[in-house]
Amino acid sequence: MNLLEISNLKTHFFTEAGVVKAVDDVSFNVEKGCTLGLVGESGSGKSVTAQSVLRIVPKPGRIVDGKILFDGEDLVQKKDGEMQRYRGKRISLIFQDPTSSLNPLFTIGNQLSDIVIQHDKVKKDAAIETVIKTLKLTRLPDPEEAIRRYPHQFSGGMKQRICIARALLLNPQLLFADEPTTSLDVTIQAQIISLLKDLQKDIGMTLVMITHDMGVVAEMCKCVVVLYAGHVMEIGPIETIFEAPHPYTAALLKAVPRLDQTRKLISIPGNIPNLITPPTGCRFHPRCEYAVALCKEKKPPLEDVGGDHFISCHRWRELRRGA
Amino acid sequence: MLTLRRNRKNETGNSASLSGKDTDSETKRRGASQWAVAWRRFKKHKSGLFGLGMIVVLLIVAIFNTVIAPYPARPAPDALKPLYDGEAAQAPSWKHPFGTTRMGLDVFSEIVHGSVYTIYVAVAATLITTVLTVAVGITAGYFGRYIDELLMRITEIFLVFPSLLLILVFARIFQLGNAEPFYSFLGINIPIGLTMIILIVSIFAWAGNARVVRGEVLRLKETEFIQAEKSLGASSWWIMLKHVFPNVLPQIIVLATLSMASAVLVEAAVSFLGFGDPNTYTWGRLMEESYSDMSTTWWSEVFPGLAVFLTVLAFNLFGDGIADALNPRLRE
Amino acid sequence: MGFVKYIIRRGIYMIPLIIGISIVSFLVMYAAGDPIQIATAGNPGITEAQRDFLRHYYGLDTPIPAQYVRWLTHFLQGDFGQSLYGGRPVNEIISFYLFETLKLQLISIFLAFFISIPAGIYSALKQRSAADYTISGISIAGVSLPVFWFGIVLIIVLSYHMGLLPSAGAYGSPKLWPVFGISDPTLDALAHLVMPVTVLTLASLAYNVRLLRAGMLEVLRQDYVMAARASGISERKVLYKYSLKNAITPLITLLGLSIGASLAGAPLTETVFSWPGLGRAYVNAVSKLDFPLIMGTTMIVAIMILVANIITDLSYAWIDPRIHID
Numbered sequence: 001m002n003l004l005e006i007s008n009l010k011t012h013f014f015t016e017a018g019v020v021k022a023v024d025d026v027s028f029n030v031e032k033g034c035t036l037g038l039v040g041e042s043g044s045g046k047s048v049t050a051q052s053v054l055r056i057v058p059k060p061g062r063i064v065d066g067k068i069l070f071d072g073e074d075l076v077q078k079k080d081g082e083m084q085r086y087r088g089k090r091i092s093l094i095f096q097d098p099t100s101s102l103n104p105l106f107t108i109g110n111q112l113s114d115i116v117i118q119h120d121k122v123k124k125d126a127a128i129e130t131v132i133k134t135l136k137l138t139r140l141p142d143p144e145e146a147i148r149r150y151p152h153q154f155s156g157g158m159k160q161r162i163c164i165a166r167a168l169l170l171n172p173q174l175l176f177a178d179e180p181t182t183s184l185d186v187t188i189q190a191q192i193i194s195l196l197k198d199l200q201k202d203i204g205m206t207l208v209m210i211t212h213d214m215g216v217v218a219e220m221c222k223c224v225v226v227l228y229a230g231h232v233m234e235i236g237p238i239e240t241i242f243e244a245p246h247p248y249t250a251a252l253l254k255a256v257p258r259l260d261q262t263r264k265l266i267s268i269p270g271n272i273p274n275l276i277t278p279p280t281g282c283r284f285h286p287r288c289e290y291a292v293a294l295c296k297e298k299k300p301p302l303e304d305v306g307g308d309h310f311i312s313c314h315r316w317r318e319l320r321r322g323a
Numbered sequence: 324m325l326t327l328r329r330n331r332k333n334e335t336g337n338s339a340s341l342s343g344k345d346t347d348s349e350t351k352r353r354g355a356s357q358w359a360v361a362w363r364r365f366k367k368h369k370s371g372l373f374g375l376g377m378i379v380v381l382l383i384v385a386i387f388n389t390v391i392a393p394y395p396a397r398p399a400p401d402a403l404k405p406l407y408d409g410e411a412a413q414a415p416s417w418k419h420p421f422g423t424t425r426m427g428l429d430v431f432s433e434i435v436h437g438s439v440y441t442i443y444v445a446v447a448a449t450l451i452t453t454v455l456t457v458a459v460g461i462t463a464g465y466f467g468r469y470i471d472e473l474l475m476r477i478t479e480i481f482l483v484f485p486s487l488l489l490i491l492v493f494a495r496i497f498q499l500g501n502a503e504p505f506y507s508f509l510g511i512n513i514p515i516g517l518t519m520i521i522l523i524v525s526i527f528a529w530a531g532n533a534r535v536v537r538g539e540v541l542r543l544k545e546t547e548f549i550q551a552e553k554s555l556g557a558s559s560w561w562i563m564l565k566h567v568f569p570n571v572l573p574q575i576i577v578l579a580t581l582s583m584a585s586a587v588l589v590e591a592a593v594s595f596l597g598f599g600d601p602n603t604y605t606w607g608r609l610m611e612e613s614y615s616d617m618s619t620t621w622w623s624e625v626f627p628g629l630a631v632f633l634t635v636l637a638f639n640l641f642g643d644g645i646a647d648a649l650n651p652r653l654r655e
Numbered sequence: 656m657g658f659v660k661y662i663i664r665r666g667i668y669m670i671p672l673i674i675g676i677s678i679v680s681f682l683v684m685y686a687a688g689d690p691i692q693i694a695t696a697g698n699p700g701i702t703e704a705q706r707d708f709l710r711h712y713y714g715l716d717t718p719i720p721a722q723y724v725r726w727l728t729h730f731l732q733g734d735f736g737q738s739l740y741g742g743r744p745v746n747e748i749i750s751f752y753l754f755e756t757l758k759l760q761l762i763s764i765f766l767a768f769f770i771s772i773p774a775g776i777y778s779a780l781k782q783r784s785a786a787d788y789t790i791s792g793i794s795i796a797g798v799s800l801p802v803f804w805f806g807i808v809l810i811i812v813l814s815y816h817m818g819l820l821p822s823a824g825a826y827g828s829p830k831l832w833p834v835f836g837i838s839d840p841t842l843d844a845l846a847h848l849v850m851p852v853t854v855l856t857l858a859s860l861a862y863n864v865r866l867l868r869a870g871m872l873e874v875l876r877q878d879y880v881m882a883a884r885a886s887g888i889s890e891r892k893v894l895y896k897y898s899l900k901n902a903i904t905p906l907i908t909l910l911g912l913s914i915g916a917s918l919a920g921a922p923l924t925e926t927v928f929s930w931p932g933l934g935r936a937y938v939n940a941v942s943k944l945d946f947p948l949i950m951g952t953t954m955i956v957a958i959m960i961l962v963a964n965i966i967t968d969l970s971y972a973w974i975d976p977r978i979h980i981d
Binding site: 051054056058059080084085086087088089092093095097100101102103104105106111114115118119150152163166167169 | 782876877878879881882883884885886887888889890892896897900901974975976977
């Protein structure tokens, strides 16, 4: 059963320089209880997709078109007041940088208990109890003391644990983790990843892992959605994706450092395109080594290639045969 | 602009793709093209253009004051012609668009002649203020340590003290020295009393600006290109002239424009309170002269004040406009 | 105990500053010339012997350093000397005007502070909307407005032409009390306050709104604001609790400064409305060069501002836990 069904989502930013089509016709589903990897380079639209689901896209951006069915209800059509009751309660988001996503002027206890009070209309004491309980869950040492402290008194890893606790306070059904380890030290990264993995298993919630790190995806996710420049490139279960990937996914995989292999790391040539005037046809064609004339002319459809695997590439058949 | 900024911080790659302009380049040397870009941006800034338009009108009025004003400036005897024609204390009419004072002066002509002083105050005060701002701001910011500490303490004193009080005292004391009213330079009569007022006003105007410039210099000092220059062994003066100054220049221009506005405002206030130069008929002075008549010939009081208001507004709008155009980083 | 130590240390720092300010003001005034000569210039009948007597009476016949030491010892005992005009003690004159000045100032400062908060927030939130342009437009006009001229326009329109409000002073005589047909001293005092308070409020409101709008625009794009929204915190709380506290520091600085400077009164507004306050008294003292009164007011204002500065700095530490005082 699908907890989240996004169809034809378009989120655009109306800037002075022009309309930035950050998310342009994106569709994918998230199965209940599953960990999905939302993968792509910076600027591919993965964060904006999560912001769209929560309806917190910052100005001058807004959802232009599409449906976001969560538990059968279309979030795009919800009024602001209704939507507010979903945020933090049923759908949560962990931010990339814990330092900037915690308010520096309020104690941890104050910031976190406000969320519980807001949603559950409980007394401050009860809220604080929930906060302590959740902080324990994230293995933050000495939570009773931590609630009296301010964000700057914690290390980056500790702050990310607090942020994870903030997202889990009310046992949400769906959790987005937006590159939760990018701003942390490598050793801390592993701890946070294993924490998220354990929490997901214990609570059984649905997790959408937003990342550009294929290693993280391999470790955590059951299925993957690959985004590029606001378009979906590939959707599928992790095994098939690693076996017969889209040219873009393949390029991403080659960029992952691995200890067991001595091959050279290969970066993807070129830059992510300007989204005000995106490339015609397949958006990846200017950087794709397999591109042909057709790729420039026509946007490839998202084709079912069997085994719950979908690819948006004109040449997938030839490439699969080649591989 | 909200998202662009956010995204730049979160996902470094996004800024290039979303905004299409490199944010780092703002910190690097500004080439001629950047001024062109600023001008293009300014041209789209409606209120800024409106301010510029008003300033141009003011300049035209000041330059052609003798042509535009129907009556000559004091002390020419014809300035009081309306009195001899029996037209003193008249309400606005076609002949006297802003009416006449009880003394028999044509208010419109008086305002037109006063505009010359307004321009003088704006330009001269801003020049002095800017020199002080740049000297203190760059020195403090660049050399740091005890020089910075000392200069900032001095700045703080100037900043916190209600400057109008001291300006009044100084202005009053300078009135005592009955020097020559004018100093002739290249055939132009420069009013000495007014120049003194300008000097006093400027001395109390630089502190806030200097703090802003210092902050900007501190920020620049940490940038890679200045650090690189330093490591290559460039001298402090060279770095300041060649790199720091051009980069704070946009900020200085913005502050200078806003200084014009406040200089005009403060001079008007000083003159209105009766501490101005007794030999020049600035707009503030006109208001002081007619203050006791405001219950009867209100026009002689209201129009000079309106001229002050519109001029200050023009400089402020223009300043805001160029702030937006020159400094996308500070853009709201 | 860092708190007490901090205050003591800041207090000690104040001493050389105050002495410095007093020496400079002292020198500036004496550079102007002989105060007795100036004070008696309008009196042709006065003899040189009488002048000498006055100089001796006011202690102006000793060397300037000796005069300064004398002034300082009296000042430290709370005695600011006597006015050169009429010989009233400066302390008495200041305390006479103090209440009316503070009344006018504090009402305006707090009105401006509290009105600017919703206005600034709203303006930042609805950036580039019609409401934002209106608020921004009014505030730039307010910044550009010569307060004295605005006061005069109000007097001309509301007092002279419409006869609604009294044009001068803080109180009327019983004959002038009636406001809207009701004769009452409190109502009369309020009626006298309306115009000067409007003028002063508008003047500082404009600065406050611009400051807060800029601060809020910066804060609203921070991650922690988006995070608060993403957690389902109500918009009201996001703005008034989580954003405002981060954006309000510059406004607090301004508030501290204006409360500190409030003793100086508002020379322009008080003059225009003939308000019996310190600002107007100061202007009069300056135009008559009544040195003891000028010195006394200047010093009190300077001390008040320095104290307000310390309180402002303390409030930063109270607002922002990352700032430590010691």
